[in-house]
Amino acid sequence: MDITYSKVGDYYIPNLVLENKMKNVSIGKFGRLRLKYLKQYKKAEYTILFMEDKLQEHLIEIDKVAQERYNIIMKQLIKRENVTEKLKQENQLKWVGLMNNLKNLAEEIIFKELIYV
Secondary structure, three states: OOOOEEEEOOEEEEOOOOOOOOOOOOOOHHHHHHHHHHHHHOHHHHHHHHHOOOHHHHHHHHHHHHHHHHHHHHHHHHHHHOOOHHHHHHOHHHHHHHHHHHHHHHHHHHHHHHHOO
16 A cells, blocks of 8 residues: 655645545435534544544444334334324324324434434
């Protein structure tokens, strides 16, 4: 591995570029929230992941696991609270309110389990 340098003023600075293995992979909501949390509150962990070129893999994995867990939790909550299509047809406002409450509850569980740790 050859290291090249650029001269800036009186100093030579190495041209360091990290490999970007997964260029066209998008990170979802939970991955972006994890990134924001790492940058604000876990700077050392963020720097280590970034320097070892594992940050993107970490964010993709967190996003994938969180989305799967979110879907499972939502199914369980919908079943437990008995939110049905019949309710949706009979009383749409109540159905929307219940679904929003369940969505918020599921997201809070995900945040505590995976994002803000």
